[in-house]
Amino acid sequence: xxEFEFETEGVVKKFMFLNRKAPYGTIYALEVLETVLISAAxxxxxxxxxxxxxxxxxxxxCDTAETSGMKNFSxxxxxxxxxxxxxxxxxxxxMEARGLSEDNFIVDVQVIPASxxxxxxxxxxxxxxx
Amino acid sequence: MNIGIxxxxxxxxxxxxxxxxxxxxxxxxxxxxxxxxxxxxxxVNNGNKLSEPQSDDRDLVKLWGKLADDxxxxxxxxVAAGLRRGIKDDILADGFRISGLGQLIExxxxxxxxxxxxx
Numbered sequence: 001x002x003e004f005e006f007e008t009e010g011v012v013k014k015f016m017f018l019n020r021k022a023p024y025g026t027i028y029a030l031e032v033l034e035t036v037l038i039s040a041a042x043x044x045x046x047x048x049x050x051x052x053x054x055x056x057x058x059x060x061x062c063d064t065a066e067t068s069g070m071k072n073f074s075x076x077x078x079x080x081x082x083x084x085x086x087x088x089x090x091x092x093x094x095m096e097a098r099g100l101s102e103d104n105f106i107v108d109v110q111v112i113p114a115s116x117x118x119x120x121x122x123x124x125x126x127x128x129x130x
Numbered sequence: 131m132n133i134g135i136x137x138x139x140x141x142x143x144x145x146x147x148x149x150x151x152x153x154x155x156x157x158x159x160x161x162x163x164x165x166x167x168x169x170x171x172x173x174v175n176n177g178n179k180l181s182e183p184q185s186d187d188r189d190l191v192k193l194w195g196k197l198a199d200d201x202x203x204x205x206x207x208x209v210a211a212g213l214r215r216g217i218k219d220d221i222l223a224d225g226f227r228i229s230g231l232g233q234l235i236e237x238x239x240x241x242x243x244x245x246x247x248x249x
Contacts (some may be wrong), residue, residue: 003204003229004165004166004204006236006237006241008236008239008240011240013238013239015235015238031170031171031211035231035234035235038230038231038232038234039235040233041232042235044233050249062218087149094141104201104243122202126239127246128136128238128240128244128246130138130171130248
């Protein structure tokens with residue numbers, strides 16, 4: 001099939017990557033992160049949100065060597081800044097329900113309550129969840 | 131309206147692919163355009179031509195291919211996710227092509243809506 005030609009010249013949209021799953025055990029977090037990195041090349045307004053078990057994605061001390069053997073990609077979150085992706089949001093309720101605080105995270109985040117998260121999501125043009 | 135679709139799960143194991151297919155058909159029937167469907171995660175398995183479901187079941191790989199043929203829908207299998215799962219050009223079903231994640235971002239930028247099917 002021929003590739004469809006989109007009109008994207010000058011288009012800047014708000015993209016949110018909504019992370020809802022634990023980092024290891026399934027591949028979702030890793031493959032979302034691959035999409036995030038690609039999105040940086042398109043000069044869009046990109047933000048990341050961490051809700052539910054997704055808050056574990058940015059937790060300090062993840063070690064996969066003796067468990068699944070899955071590639072440890074936790075440090076990639078620290079590299080996002082270098083891609084000008086600096087808007088990282090954590091849902092307060094999800095964080096607290098798991099006994100976590102901002103001190104447990106490997107990156108600087110903005111912690112917001114679920115009500116604000118809902119508003120933030122509603123304000124996006126494109127939400128890609130995983 | 132231009133509607134892009136993201137399919138995040140493989141066929142048969144999960145309903146996401148069926149739902150996405152039926153959504154695409156319904157949207158087109160209502161006069162909308164579905165310029166591109168992007169297959170990611172295990173969704174890349176939707177493009178595996180070796181898939182051979184039982185004869186009394188629906189054949190999703192072929193249904194997607196027919197949708198592409200009938201309506202010019204661009205079916206894109208992610209190259210990185212595909213390589214992990216052994217989905218390469220030599221087993222790619224008719225109507226699909228393999229390309230990069232940029233095609234997903236481009237669909238998000240160029241469509242009025244991007245609708246995700248998966249967990």
